[in-house]
Amino acid sequence: MNTLTVSPSPHVHSGDSVKKNMYGVIIALLPALAASVYYFGLGALIVTMAAVISCVFFEWAIQKYLLKTNPTVLDGSAALTGLLLAFNMPTNLPIWIIIIGSLVAIGIGKMSFGGLGNNIFNPALVGRVFLLISFPVQMTLWPKPSENMTNYLDATTGATPLSVMKEGLANGESVSSLMAKIPSLSELFFGNLGGSAGEVAAVALLIGLVYMLIRKIITWHIPVSIIATVAVFSGILNLASPEQFAGPLFHILTGGLMLGAIFMATDYVSSPMANKGMIIFGIGIGVITVVIRVFGAYPEGVSFAILIMNGFVPLIDKYVKPKRFGEVVKTAGKK
Amino acid sequence: MNVVLITIISLGVLGTLAAIILYFVAQKFKVFEDPRIDQVEEVLPAANCGGCGFPGCRAFAEAMVKSDDISDLNCPVGGAETMSAAAGILGKEVAAAAPTVAVVRCNGTCDNRPKVTNYDGATSCTIASSLYGGDTGCSDGCYGLGECVDACNFDAMYMDEKTGLPVIIEDNCVSCGACVDACPKDIIELRKKGPKSRRIFVSCVNKDKGAPAKKACSVACISCKKCQKACPFEAITIENNLAYIHDDKCKLCRKCVSECPTNAIHELNFPPKKPKVEKVVPENAE
Amino acid sequence: MEYVLIVISAIFVNNIVLSQFLGICPFLGVSKKISTGIGMTGAVTFVMVIATIVTFFIQKAVLEPFGVEYLQTITFILVIASLVQLVEIILKKVSPPLYQALGVFLPLITTNCAILGVAILALGLEDTNIVKSVVFAMSHAVGFGLALVTFAGIREQLDLMDVPKGMRGTPIALVVAGLLALAFMGFAGIV
Amino acid sequence: MAKTESTLKNMVLTLLVITGVAGASLGFMFELTKGPIEAAKKAKQQAAITEVVPGFNNNPADEVYELKSKEGFDLKFFPAKKDGKLIGIAIESMTTKGFSGKIKVMVGLKPDGTIINYQILEHKETPGLGTKMADWFKTDKGNQSVLGKHPKNNNLTVSKDGGEVDAITAATISSRAFLDAVRVAFETYNENKDNQPVADNTSVEEGGSL
Amino acid sequence: MNQWNNFSKGFFKENAVFTLLLGMCPTLGVTSSAFDGLGMGLATTFVLVMANLVIALIKNLIPDKVRIPAFIVVIATFVTIVEMTMQAYLPDLFESLGLFIPLIVVNCLVLGRAEAFASKNNIGSSIIDGLGMGLGFAMALTILGALREILGSGKVFGTMIFPEDYGMLVFVLAPGAFIALGYLIAFINHVKKEA
Amino acid sequence: MLKTFSLGGVHPAENKFSAGKKIETLPVPEQVSVPIAQHIGAPSEPVVKKGDEVKVGQLIAKSTGFVSTNIHSPVSGKVFKVDDILDASGYKRKAIIIKVEGDEWDENINRNADLVTDITLSKEEIVKKVGEAGIVGLGGATFPAHVKLSVPPGKTCDVLILNAVECEPYLTSDHQLMMEKGEEIMVGTQILMKALDVTKAIIGIENNKKDAIDHMSNLAQKYDGITIEALKVQYPQGGEKQLIDACIQRQIPSGKLPIEVGAVVQNVGTTYAVYEAVQKNKPLFERIVTVTGKSVSKPSNFLTRVGTPVSALINAAGGLPEDTGKVIGGGPMMGKALSSIEVPVTKGSSGILIMPDKIAKRGTMEPCIRCSKCVSVCPMGLSPYLLMTVSDKAIWDRAEEEKIMDCIECGSCSYTCPASRPLLDYIRLGKGKVGNIMRSRNK
Ligand SMILES: Cc1cc2nc3c(=O)[nH]c(=O)nc-3n(C[C@H](O)[C@H](O)[C@H](O)COP(=O)(O)O)c2cc1C
Numbered sequence A: 001m002n003t004l005t006v007s008p009s010p011h012v013h014s015g016d017s018v019k020k021n022m023y024g025v026i027i028a029l030l031p032a033l034a035a036s037v038y039y040f041g042l043g044a045l046i047v048t049m050a051a052v053i054s055c056v057f058f059e060w061a062i063q064k065y066l067l068k069t070n071p072t073v074l075d076g077s078a079a080l081t082g083l084l085l086a087f088n089m090p091t092n093l094p095i096w097i098i099i100i101g102s103l104v105a106i107g108i109g110k111m112s113f114g115g116l117g118n119n120i121f122n123p124a125l126v127g128r129v130f131l132l133i134s135f136p137v138q139m140t141l142w143p144k145p146s147e148n149m150t151n152y153l154d155a156t157t158g159a160t161p162l163s164v165m166k167e168g169l170a171n172g173e174s175v176s177s178l179m180a181k182i183p184s185l186s187e188l189f190f191g192n193l194g195g196s197a198g199e200v201a202a203v204a205l206l207i208g209l210v211y212m213l214i215r216k217i218i219t220w221h222i223p224v225s226i227i228a229t230v231a232v233f234s235g236i237l238n239l240a241s242p243e244q245f246a247g248p249l250f251h252i253l254t255g256g257l258m259l260g261a262i263f264m265a266t267d268y269v270s271s272p273m274a275n276k277g278m279i280i281f282g283i284g285i286g287v288i289t290v291v292i293r294v295f296g297a298y299p300e301g302v303s304f305a306i307l308i309m310n311g312f313v314p315l316i317d318k319y320v321k322p323k324r325f326g327e328v329v330k331t332a333g334k335k
Numbered sequence B: 001m002n003v004v005l006i007t008i009i010s011l012g013v014l015g016t017l018a019a020i021i022l023y024f025v026a027q028k029f030k031v032f033e034d035p036r037i038d039q040v041e042e043v044l045p046a047a048n049c050g051g052c053g054f055p056g057c058r059a060f061a062e063a064m065v066k067s068d069d070i071s072d073l074n075c076p077v078g079g080a081e082t083m084s085a086a087a088g089i090l091g092k093e094v095a096a097a098a099p100t101v102a103v104v105r106c107n108g109t110c111d112n113r114p115k116v117t118n119y120d121g122a123t124s125c126t127i128a129s130s131l132y133g134g135d136t137g138c139s140d141g142c143y144g145l146g147e148c149v150d151a152c153n154f155d156a157m158y159m160d161e162k163t164g165l166p167v168i169i170e171d172n173c174v175s176c177g178a179c180v181d182a183c184p185k186d187i188i189e190l191r192k193k194g195p196k197s198r199r200i201f202v203s204c205v206n207k208d209k210g211a212p213a214k215k216a217c218s219v220a221c222i223s224c225k226k227c228q229k230a231c232p233f234e235a236i237t238i239e240n241n242l243a244y245i246h247d248d249k250c251k252l253c254r255k256c257v258s259e260c261p262t263n264a265i266h267e268l269n270f271p272p273k274k275p276k277v278e279k280v281v282p283e284n285a286e
Numbered sequence C: 001m002e003y004v005l006i007v008i009s010a011i012f013v014n015n016i017v018l019s020q021f022l023g024i025c026p027f028l029g030v031s032k033k034i035s036t037g038i039g040m041t042g043a044v045t046f047v048m049v050i051a052t053i054v055t056f057f058i059q060k061a062v063l064e065p066f067g068v069e070y071l072q073t074i075t076f077i078l079v080i081a082s083l084v085q086l087v088e089i090i091l092k093k094v095s096p097p098l099y100q101a102l103g104v105f106l107p108l109i110t111t112n113c114a115i116l117g118v119a120i121l122a123l124g125l126e127d128t129n130i131v132k133s134v135v136f137a138m139s140h141a142v143g144f145g146l147a148l149v150t151f152a153g154i155r156e157q158l159d160l161m162d163v164p165k166g167m168r169g170t171p172i173a174l175v176v177a178g179l180l181a182l183a184f185m186g187f188a189g190i191v
Numbered sequence D: 001m002a003k004t005e006s007t008l009k010n011m012v013l014t015l016l017v018i019t020g021v022a023g024a025s026l027g028f029m030f031e032l033t034k035g036p037i038e039a040a041k042k043a044k045q046q047a048a049i050t051e052v053v054p055g056f057n058n059n060p061a062d063e064v065y066e067l068k069s070k071e072g073f074d075l076k077f078f079p080a081k082k083d084g085k086l087i088g089i090a091i092e093s094m095t096t097k098g099f100s101g102k103i104k105v106m107v108g109l110k111p112d113g114t115i116i117n118y119q120i121l122e123h124k125e126t127p128g129l130g131t132k133m134a135d136w137f138k139t140d141k142g143n144q145s146v147l148g149k150h151p152k153n154n155n156l157t158v159s160k161d162g163g164e165v166d167a168i169t170a171a172t173i174s175s176r177a178f179l180d181a182v183r184v185a186f187e188t189y190n191e192n193k194d195n196q197p198v199a200d201n202t203s204v205e206e207g208g209s210l
Numbered sequence E: 001m002n003q004w005n006n007f008s009k010g011f012f013k014e015n016a017v018f019t020l021l022l023g024m025c026p027t028l029g030v031t032s033s034a035f036d037g038l039g040m041g042l043a044t045t046f047v048l049v050m051a052n053l054v055i056a057l058i059k060n061l062i063p064d065k066v067r068i069p070a071f072i073v074v075i076a077t078f079v080t081i082v083e084m085t086m087q088a089y090l091p092d093l094f095e096s097l098g099l100f101i102p103l104i105v106v107n108c109l110v111l112g113r114a115e116a117f118a119s120k121n122n123i124g125s126s127i128i129d130g131l132g133m134g135l136g137f138a139m140a141l142t143i144l145g146a147l148r149e150i151l152g153s154g155k156v157f158g159t160m161i162f163p164e165d166y167g168m169l170v171f172v173l174a175p176g177a178f179i180a181l182g183y184l185i186a187f188i189n190h191v192k193k194e195a
Numbered sequence F: 001m002l003k004t005f006s007l008g009g010v011h012p013a014e015n016k017f018s019a020g021k022k023i024e025t026l027p028v029p030e031q032v033s034v035p036i037a038q039h040i041g042a043p044s045e046p047v048v049k050k051g052d053e054v055k056v057g058q059l060i061a062k063s064t065g066f067v068s069t070n071i072h073s074p075v076s077g078k079v080f081k082v083d084d085i086l087d088a089s090g091y092k093r094k095a096i097i098i099k100v101e102g103d104e105w106d107e108n109i110n111r112n113a114d115l116v117t118d119i120t121l122s123k124e125e126i127v128k129k130v131g132e133a134g135i136v137g138l139g140g141a142t143f144p145a146h147v148k149l150s151v152p153p154g155k156t157c158d159v160l161i162l163n164a165v166e167c168e169p170y171l172t173s174d175h176q177l178m179m180e181k182g183e184e185i186m187v188g189t190q191i192l193m194k195a196l197d198v199t200k201a202i203i204g205i206e207n208n209k210k211d212a213i214d215h216m217s218n219l220a221q222k223y224d225g226i227t228i229e230a231l232k233v234q235y236p237q238g239g240e241k242q243l244i245d246a247c248i249q250r251q252i253p254s255g256k257l258p259i260e261v262g263a264v265v266q267n268v269g270t271t272y273a274v275y276e277a278v279q280k281n282k283p284l285f286e287r288i289v290t291v292t293g294k295s296v297s298k299p300s301n302f303l304t305r306v307g308t309p310v311s312a313l314i315n316a317a318g319g320l321p322e323d324t325g326k327v328i329g330g331g332p333m334m335g336k337a338l339s340s341i342e343v344p345v346t347k348g349s350s351g352i353l354i355m356p357d358k359i360a361k362r363g364t365m366e367p368c369i370r371c372s373k374c375v376s377v378c379p380m381g382l383s384p385y386l387l388m389t390v391s392d393k394a395i396w397d398r399a400e401e402e403k404i405m406d407c408i409e410c411g412s413c414s415y416t417c418p419a420s421r422p423l424l425d426y427i428r429l430g431k432g433k434v435g436n437i438m439r440s441r442n443k
C-alpha cells in the first residue's frame, strides 16, 4: 500500500510561483528594452548585459560565500534588479561604474537585509541613487537618441528634457520658450528623447503595464495613484503660473516617471501590502517627485521619491490595514 | 572688569542657582522607589528568559521585593546561588529548590518506531499536533520537528539526526522549562538532577495498551507492571497504561531498569553496571 | 515665507539626524519600537524648545553683554542638564503617566547632542530672534521625530525578517540609516 | 573618605566651588589663548591676502576699510601696496547663491580690476562637488581659470549661461555662486573707485585708469 | 583590574564606537577624512583623561544629587579649554570640526565613563581607563575616516591612493558615513566572533 | 452581475467529477466504528456496553450538555467493544464498535419514502426533535443544529439562509441531494423557518450548479417565502460569514455569530436531515458522501452509514488508485488529510477525495516576497503574511491585535501564495495559542 501523505489544508495550490512573477516582469520589460536598443543601439545592450550579469553574479557569490546558503539566483529577482538598474542609467556608462552599482544594489540594497523579500528599499534604486550621488558627472551625461547606434563610451551627449527645463527655468526662461527646445509631446510618448535606457519610450512601458495587469502580477493602485498625483499636482502648479511650471503631460512623459510608477514603485518587497496603503504610497511618491523636480536641486526626483516612500512602508503597513470583514456593521442597501 | 572675575561670578551664580533650584524641587517632588529592586535585579542573570514565570528579570526582582514570602519564587537559571544572594539583599529566606534538568521521555527512534505516513506540513511540532498524532503508529511520541530545540535559549538541545529525537546537553541546561512548554506532547519533563546527575525515568509517554503500544514502537512502555512490582520504594505508578517514576520517591536503586521487557526505563550517568551485582548503589542508601 | 523655509529645511533638507549627525545616539538607541520612538520625540521636542528659549536669553542677557561668549558651552550644558533633571523630577510627581511615557528618556536627553547643537545653531541664524529660534527648535525636533519614527518602523519590520546573522542589530540599523539619508538627499537644494 | 551628603549646604557649596574653580581656570585659559586666537585669525587673513595679491610690503590689514555692495553686503577691502604704491586690492567678497547658502571669497584684483588670484574663505558646499571651487578656477585647463581675466572684458559667467568659464562638473550652482562673488567684489570696487577712503587717494589715481 | 587590560579594553573589547555605540555623532560627523577623525579622537581623549582624573579626585566630595551637573561642569571646562587651544593653534582643524568640538561635552562616552568608571575607581585606573577608551575612540574614528576618505576620494591622510575620479562621493557625505560604519561594525563583530 | 461576498476569494479549478452521479446506497459493512466525538462541543456519553444488542436508529450515546448531541446506531447488531480507535482527527479516540447482524430498524422510524408536507409539530417541539435526533451541521462544522435553532434571548432572527453553495472543488453531495431530494429540502426549510419564526428563507447556490438552481427555483414557487439566490462562483462563498454577506449584504462583526445580523445559516444536507427527523422520526445516522479524485475510476455519491470505514467507500468507487498520495476527508481546501483509510465516516464527512502523489506534494517554501496576494484574497481582510510571521516568532499580542482569531481557515491564502508559504499552518498555530491566552485572560 502507498504510504499516505499527511499535511494541513489546503491541499491544492494555485500554481503561482515567485519565478513566474519575476519572469513575468522581465517579459513586460522587453518592449522597453527593444525601444532602448532601437534608440540607443549598442550602448543599451552593453549596459543591460553588464548590469544583469553582474547582479546575478553578486547575488550568487554572496549567497554562496558570505551567507553560505543555497543560491537562489534562478528565481529571476536578481536579473530583474539588474535589468531595472540598467534601465535607470545612461547608455554610455562605463562598465566599472555599472559593476559598482550592481554590487551596491545587490550587496547593500538586498543581501544585507537577508535577500529576496527582506529588503526595505528598492535594490535597483539604491544602486542608482548611490551612483548618482557618487558619480554625478557620469550619471548625468545622457547620450542623444538615434545618433549613437554603434558608439558606446564616446557617444555624443545631450541634456534630458527635464534638465533643459530645470536649467532654463533657473535662468529665468519661460516654459513656453523651453518647450520649443525639447522634443514634442508625441515624440516623448514614442521615446525620442535623451534619457536613461529604459525610460525613453512611454508607449513601451505602457505595453508592459497592460501585460502585468492582465497577468495579475501587479494591481493598478500604485501606478495609477502616482501618475494621477503627478498630473494633478503639476497641473495645479501649471495653472497657477503657466510660465513658471511645466504642465502635467510634460511631467508624466519625461524622465523616469513611467518606469518608476510601473516597474519600480510596484516592487512587491518594498511597497505596502494593503490597497489603501498602496494608494497613500503612490500619492507620496507623486508629491515628492514633483517637489524635487520643481523646487529641488535635481531635475529628476522619481528615484528619490520612491526610496523615501520605501522608508515609510513599514509605518504605512502598520497603520493602514486592509479593509477588514465586518468592520462596517451594515452595508445594507446598494452594491 | 577682569574677564576672569566675570567668568567666575557668572558661572558661580549659575551653578548655585542650579543647585538650589534642584534641591528644592527634589525635596518637594520626592517619589519613593525601592532601591532594592535595582539591587536584586543586579544579581539576577539578566537572561530575561521568563523561566521564573515573570516577564523578564526586572519584573521578577519587583515581585521578590514586594512579596513577603518568596519561597515559591525561583529563578531556575540562576539557581540556588542567585536566589540566596537575592534573598540576602532582602533579608529573607529561600527554600533551596532541588536542581532539576530536562529529560526527553521518548525513545522512538527511526529504528524503534517505523513510519506509517509522510508528514508534509510546516516544520513545527505544534502544527503537526493539530493535524494528527504523528507519522508513526504511536500518537503520543515525538514528532522530531524540533520545536523544543528552537525554544531553548541556552544551546542546551539539539536534534539527533540519526534518531530524529531531541537530545539535552545537561551541562548547558538551566532548567528554564521553555522546552517543556514548547512541546505539544509533554514529552520533556524537568526532573531532579539527582546526586552526581544520576536519574532514572521511563522514556516513553505512550498511553496505548500493551499490544498496540508494542506494535507502534519496539521500546514503548507496555504497562506490564513489572517495574512497579520490582520497585522497593513504591516510586512507580501506572496510569493510562503508562508507568511513571516519581523522582521524590525514587532512590536510584536501578532494580526496575533491568525488569523492563522493552527497555523503556532509562538510567543516566550511572557507571556501567558490573555484571550480576544485585546491590543497592551505596551512596544512595540513606 | 522665511519661517516656512526654516521648517522645510530643518525637517527635510538639513534633517538633524540624517544630514547633520546630531542626536545619533538616541536615534540608534531608542528606535527599536515605534512607541518608544514617539515617546522620545515628545521628550526631545519638549526639552529642545525649552532649552532653546532659556539658552537664548542666557546668551543675550549674560554672555554677550559681559563678553564671555566662550562660556557658551559650559553654561548651556549646565542649564540643559539642570533643566532635564528638573523636568524629570517634576514630571515624576505631577503626572506619573506622562513620566511613564517620557520619563525614561529624559536622562538620555542630557547627553543628546541634538539639544545642545540646536541651541547653539539657533543662535547662528541670521537676524535671530526668540520666535525664530523657537520655530527653528521645533522644526528640528519634528525632523528628529520624523527620522526616528520612520526608522523605528523599519526596525520593527526588520525584527520580523530574516536579516543575516552578521548584519543583525547595529550594522543593519546603520545601513538603513544610511539608505534613509541617501533617500533624503533628494530634497537637496529645495532651500 | 565618606561620601558627602546631599544637603542643601553641601550641594550649593560643591557646585559653587566647582563652578568657581572651573570659571577661574577658564578665565585664565581665555586670557592665555586670547592673543594666539587673534593672531591665528590675523595670520589666516594675512595668508589669504598674501596669496591673492602677492608682493606688497605694507600691512593691508592696517589700512582696511569697508564698503557696502549693491546687494547690501559689507565687504572688507585690503589695499596692498608696495613702497606706498597700490599694487592690488584684496577684497573679502561674498554671495548667498551657493548650493548651501553663503560663500565667502577673498578676491585679489589689480588696481585696474584684473583678477590676480582668489581664495575661498568660508562655505558650506558639498564636499567633492562645490568644494572643488578652491582650485578649479585657478587651474589652467580648458576655460576653467579666471586668473588674469577682467570682469569687464571677459564674460565671467558659466558657459551654460553663455559665459566663457567652464563650470565645475556637476556643480554649476557653486560655480555660478563663485563667479557671483567675484562679480560682487569687482562691481563694488569699480563703483567706489572714485571715492575711495582718503588714505589711498594717490595710489588709486595712479593705477586706477583702465 | 590589571592595568594593561584596563587600558586595552578600549581598543577592542569595549570600544566605544564599535561595541558600546557611544559618541556616535562625532563618529559620523567628522570622519570624512582620516585627519579630522584623528583630531577629533585626540581632542576627545584629552577631555576624557582630564575629566576622569578630576572626577576620580573629587568623587567623594560631590553629593549625589548634584553629581551629574558637577561632572558636566568639569567636562565642559576641559572641552572649552580644548576649544580655545585648538582655535589658537590649530585653526584649520578647528574649523573643519566645527560644532562637534563643543559637542564633546555631551558625548555620551565622556559622561558615560565619568559615571561608570571614574566615579567608582581610583585616580590611576581612571586615567588609564580614560586614555584607553579615548585612544580606542580615536582609533575608531581614524579607521572610519580613512575608510571614508579612501572610498570617497581615493586618498588617505590627504595622500592620493588612486585617482579621484574613481572616488565614490557618497562616502564623503552623510549616507556614506552611516553605511561605512555599519559594515565596519559588521566586520569587526565577525572578526571578534572568530577570535 | 451575480452577487458574491465583498472581500477576497479565489477560484480554484472546480473538478466536480462526480456531478450528476446518482446517489447510490452503499451496502452496510460488516462492522462499524461510531466515534463518540463527531461534533463540536462535548463528546457524547455511551449508553451501551459491550455485548448489547442495538437496532438501527437506537440511541447509543447521549448528549452531555447544551452544545453536544445524541448519537444513534447506524446499524443493527451487537456492540463488540467500546475502545480507542484512530479516527479522522488523527488521534485515537473513543468509539463504539458494532458488529452488524441483520437490518432491524427502530420501530418509530417511518421508512416510507413519501413526501410529508404537513408540519404538525410546534416551534419548541421541532427544536427538541432536532436535538434528540442528533442532528449536527452537515456543511462541515458539525455544530449541533438545535443550538443554532435556539435563538438566544435578546436577539432576533429575520432570515434563514440555506447553504447550498458547495464552494469546495470536487465535492457534489449537496448538489446531488438538491437534485434528488429537492422537495424534501423545501419542506425541511419550512420546518426550520417555523422553528426560527422567520418568514424569509434564501437558498444560496453557486452558478456552477445551474441545473440545481433551475430545479430548486421551480420547486420554490410552491413554498412561501423561499427564494433562490444564484451566486457567482467564488471560494469560500460557503463560509457562513461570506454567504450572509453575499445573500443579504450584512457583515458579521469580528468575534460575533450570524444571529448578530439576524441570520441563521444551515446547510442543505442539514435541512434534509431535519426533514427526516421531524417528518419521519429518523435520527441522523447516514449521510451522502462524495468519493472522488482525478485518478478515481468511478467518482460517486454514496448514501453511507456513519461508522463505515473509508476503505469501503473507496473500494465501492473503484479502489485506491496506484498513484495515491493523499486521502482527504472533505474538500481540497478545508478537508483533513487522513493518516489511514480505515478511519470511519462520521456525521461531518462530506466527501473522500483521493489526490495523486504529484498534486499532493506541497511546493518548497520560499521567502515571502510581500506580493500582497494573500492579503487580497483573504475573505476576512486579514494580513496572512503577517499573521504567519508573528505566529512563527511567537509574538502573540501582535497576532491578537492583527485579529488572528477572525481567520476562518479557508486556506485561500496558502492556495494563492506564490512562495508556497504554509500560511494557514502557522495561522492555525497562532489561533490556538491566542485562543488559549484570551480564554485564560477571561477567566
Ligand atoms: C546632496 C547634493 C549636494 C550637492 N552639492 C552641490 C554643490 O555643493 N554645489 C553644486 O554646485 N551643486 C551641488 N549639487 C548638484 C546640484 O543639485 C545641481 O545638480 C548641479 O549644480 C547642476 O549642475 P550641472 O549642470 O553641472 O550638473 C548637489 C546635489 C546634491 C544632491
Ligand SMILES: Cc1cc2nc3c(=O)[nH]c(=O)nc-3n(C[C@H](O)[C@H](O)[C@H](O)COP(=O)(O)O)c2cc1C
Residues within 6 Å of the ligand: F136, F137, F138, F139, F140, F141, F142, F143, F163, F164, F165, F166, F167, F168, F236, F237, F238, F239, F240, F241, F265, F266, F267, F268, F270, F271, F334, F408, F409, F410
Ligand atoms: C471556508 C469555509 C467554507 C465553507 N464551505 C461550505 C460549503 O461549501 N457548504 C456548506 O454547506 N458549508 C460550508 N461551510 C460551513 C459553513 O460556514 C457553515 O458552517 C454551514 O453552512 C452552517 O450550516 P450547518 O451547520 O448546517 O452545516 C464552510 C465553512 C467555511 C469556513
Ligand SMILES: Cc1cc2nc3c(=O)[nH]c(=O)nc-3n(C[C@H](O)[C@H](O)[C@H](O)COP(=O)(O)O)c2cc1C
Residues within 6 Å of the ligand: F040, F137, F139, F140, F141, F142, F143, F147, F148, F149, F152, F238, F239, F240, F241, F257, F258, F259, F264
Ligand atoms: C463555540 C461556538 C459557539 C457557537 N454558538 C452558537 C450559538 O450560540 N448560536 C448559534 O446560532 N450558532 C452558534 N455557533 C455556530 C456558528 O455560528 C457556526 O454555525 C458554526 O461554527 C459552523 O459554521 P462554519 O462551518 O461556518 O464554521 C457556535 C459555534 C461555535 C464554534
Ligand SMILES: Cc1cc2nc3c(=O)[nH]c(=O)nc-3n(C[C@H](O)[C@H](O)[C@H](O)CO)c2cc1C
Residues within 6 Å of the ligand: A021, A022, A025, A077, A078, A080, A081, A082, A084, A110, A115, A116, A117, A118, A119, A122, A123, A124, A125, A217, A218, A263, A264, A265, A266, A267, A268, A269, A270
Ligand atoms: C512588479 C515587480 C517589480 C519589481 N521592481 C523591482 C525594482 O524596481 N527594483 C528591483 O531591484 N527589483 C524589483 N523587482 C524584483 C524583486 O522584487 C526585487 O529584487 C526584490 O526587492 C529583492 O528582494 C520587482 C519585482 C516585481 C514582481
Ligand code: SF4
Residues within 6 Å of the ligand: B101, B102, B151, B152, B153, B154, B155, B156, B157, B168, B172, B173, B174, B175, B176, B177, B178, B179, B180
Ligand atoms: S533544555 Fe529545556 S529546560 Fe533546559 S535550558 Fe533548554 S529549554 Fe530550558
Ligand code: SF4
Residues within 6 Å of the ligand: B104, B125, B141, B142, B143, B144, B145, B146, B147, B148, B149, B166, B182, B183, B184, B185, B186, B187, B188
Ligand atoms: S520533544 Fe516535543 S517539541 Fe521536541 S521534537 Fe519531539 S515533539 Fe517536538
Ligand code: SF4
Residues within 6 Å of the ligand: F377, F378, F379, F380, F381, F382, F383, F384, F406, F407, F408, F409, F410, F411, F412, F413, F414, F423, F424, F427
Ligand atoms: S485562511 Fe484565514 S488568513 Fe488565510 S485567507 Fe482564509 S481567512 Fe484569510
Ligand code: SF4
Residues within 6 Å of the ligand: F367, F368, F369, F370, F371, F372, F373, F374, F375, F384, F385, F416, F417, F418, F419, F420, F421, F423
Ligand atoms: S502571498 Fe505569499 S509571498 Fe505573497 S505576501 Fe502573502 S505570504 Fe508573502
Ligand code: FES
Residues within 6 Å of the ligand: C022, C023, C024, C025, C026, C111, C112, C113, C114, E022, E023, E024, E025, E026, E106, E107, E108
Ligand atoms: S554623540 Fe550625539 S547623541 Fe551621542
